Amino acid sequence: MAALAFLAVLAPAPGVRAAGLLSAGSVAVLDANSSQRTTFTNNERITFQQRVFNGVASTGRVVFTFNVLGPSGSSVFQIAGNSAPGSVGNAATQLSGFPVSKFYSGPGVYTLQASAALDGQVVTQQATFVVSSPNILLLYPPNGAQDIADVPVTFRWVSSGGSTYRVTVGDNPSFYNSLFTQDVAGGDASLSYPVNPPDARQKLSAGQIYYWKVEAFDGVGLQIGASASPFSFTVQTSALSRDMAVVDLVVEGGKDAAGNLPFKVTVKNQGGSAPANVVLRFSVGGVPAVGTPVTMAMIAAGDSRDYSFSAPMIAGLNQNLAIACIEFSDDNLANNCKTLMVNQSAQDAGATDFGGNMTPDQIWRSIQLLLGQQGVDLSEYNLVGMEGQLSPEELRALLDSIRGGSADISLSGPPTAGTPATASDAPAVPTETAAARAARTATGSGEAGPNAAAENVEFAPAGRDWSGVSAPLAPKASGLLIGDEKTWKKVWKQISSERVPDMDFKQHMVIGIFAGRGETRDHAEIEAVEMSLSGLVVRYKFVNYATFNTIKPVRADVPYRIRIIPRTIVPVNFEQAAEKEEAPDRMKPKEKN
Secondary structure, three states, X not given: OOEEEEEEEEOOOOOOOXXXXXEEEEEEXXXXXXXXXXXXXXXXXXXXXXXXXXXXXXXXXXXXXXXXEOOOOOEEEEEEOOOEEOOOEEEEEEEEEEEHHHXXXXXXXXXEXXXXXXXXXXXXXXXXXXXXXXXXXXXXXXXXXXXXXXXXXXXXXXXXXOOEEEEEEEOOOOOOOOOEXXXXXXXXXXXXXXXXXXXXXXXXXXXXXXXXXXXXXXXXXXXXXXXXXXXXXXXXXXXXXXXXXXXXXXXXXXXXXXXXXXXXXXXXXXXXXXXXXXXXXXXXXXXXXXXXXXEEOOOOOXXXXXXXXXXXXXXXXXXXXXXXXEEOOOOXXXXXXXXXXXXXXXXXXXXXXXXXXXXXXXXXXXXXXXXXXXXXXXOOOEEOOOOOOOOHHHHHHHHHXXXXXXXXXXXXXXXXXXXXXXXXXXXXXXXXXXXXXXXXXXXXXXXXXXXXXXXXXOOOOOOOEEEEEEOOOOOOOEEEEEOOHHHHHHHHHHHOOOOOOOOOOOOEEEEEEEOOOOOOOOEEEEEEXXXXXXXXXXXXXXXXXXXXXXXXXXXXXXXXXXXXXXXXXXXXXXXXXXXXEEOOHHHOOOOOX
C-alpha cells in the first residue's frame, strides 16, 4: 500500500505578496533517495510532490490530486493526497515510495499532473519523466571482440534509471572470483579500465578471454537492472602499449683521476609507440650528475639506447645510491626507474679527491651529508658565508677541511620552512634539534654517538627487521623514519625491554610502521622499499587474521614492524596498501614438496 506523507502548512516567505486565492508553487518527481530525476525503470519506487501558495484565508481545505498520464496520453494512475487547511501560506503534500510497476504501461514519456483545489479554484502543475525497462545494452567492446588495442580499454553501455552502475570484469562467464569491479555515477555510461591496476592479477593480458557485465542500482542500493548476458573480448599484446623502461644501470670501469665513476644507463622502448623528447635523469647519492637531465630523441618501438654519465661518490659514505629515472607517463610506471647501490672501500674514500670535478651544488650537497653524519643537520639551515660568497675552489677547500676535521661550523638564523622527509602523521617522538646537535658536537658533551663505542662493536646489518606488538605511538597508523641514535633508543624502549641494538647511523637508517591507537590489526608488513621518481617509497600494510568471530576487540597493544635500510638523502615516503584479511600461518594449508 502506498505511503502518503503530509507536509505541514508553512508561513508565507517574507516579501511574498498574495495574488488571488491559489497559486502554483512547485511539482517534483523524486527517486527512493529523495533525489529529483527524469528517468526511471519500471521496478523502482517513485515519489510525487507538489506545493501551492494560498493568498486568501478560507474555512475550506486544499484538496490535492495526483494524476499520471502514460505515453499514449491516457490516465494510468490517479490518487488523492492529504488535504491541507485553507489558511494563508504554503501547503504541500507528497506520495512517497510508490512502485512504478503499479502504473507502468510500457516504455516512454509519462506526465505527472498535480492539482490543488480550494473553494472551487483549481491549480494544476505538471512534470514529465521517462520510464523504461531495466535492460542494459552493452555497446563496447562488442561481444566477441578480439585483439583490442585501446589503452585504456573503455567500456560503454546504454541504460536509464540507475542511480549508479556497476561494471564487473572477469576471466570466466560466471564471474567467479572476478578480476575487477567498480561503480560509476548514474549520469555516466562509460568506464575506463585502469592501465596500471594495483593487483598484478588485474592486468589485462593477450591471449586471455575476458568477460564484462553492467548492473544498475537505485538510490538506496537495490539492484534494478542488469545486462542480459556478459560480453567477451581479448586485448592485443603489450608490445602495442606505451612502455619506456630503464633496463640497465651499471658501472663501466674504475674511477678517473678526478675520482669520478663512469656509469652506463640503458633505456629501451618496450611499447609499440615511438615517443620523443622523453627526459632521463641520473643522480648519485641524491646529487644530479653533470649533464643531466637528458632529453632523449625519438626511440622506435623495440629499440634501446645507452647513455653515459660520470659522477663522483659522496664523500664519507661507503655506499652511494645511483638512480636513473625517465619521466614518462606510460602503461608500466614500475620500470621507469632503476637503482644501483655502489660500494667504495674506506681506503678509496680517503685517497680520492671527491671535490675535484664536482659542481658547486654537488659540493654543497656533500657538505650537508658529511655534517649530517657528524650530527649536524643542515637540511633546514644556510651555512654562514655560503650564499654566493665562495668560489668553486673555496667550496672544494671547505669540503676538504670538513673531511679533515679542521673546519669550525656555526649555524645562524631560524630554520627555513618545511621539515625533513617523514611519513605523514608520524608519531610524536622527541628529536634533537640541529642546533643542539651542533653544540654537542662542538663541546663534546651529551650522549655518545653511534660510533663512539669500541671498534669491535657488531652493528645490526641492513635488512634486519623486528615485528611484534607494543603500545601505540600515535592515534593513527603511520610510518616513522629514524636517522639518529637518540630517537632510535627512545623508540626501541617503547617496543622492547631488551638491550638496544647497536646501529651505524652513518651507513644505515631505520624505517618503522605502527598501527594506530584503538585499532584491531593483527600484523604489520613492509611489502616493498623501492625507488620512484619522487624518492624512496616504503609500501606497507596491516593484516587482520580471519576468525570465526567477526567482531575483534580493541587491544591495548598494536602491531609494528621496523627495518634497517641503507642510509639515503633522497625523500622517504610511506604508502599504506589496503588492509587484508587472511588466515594466520598456523591455519594455512601446507604446500606439498
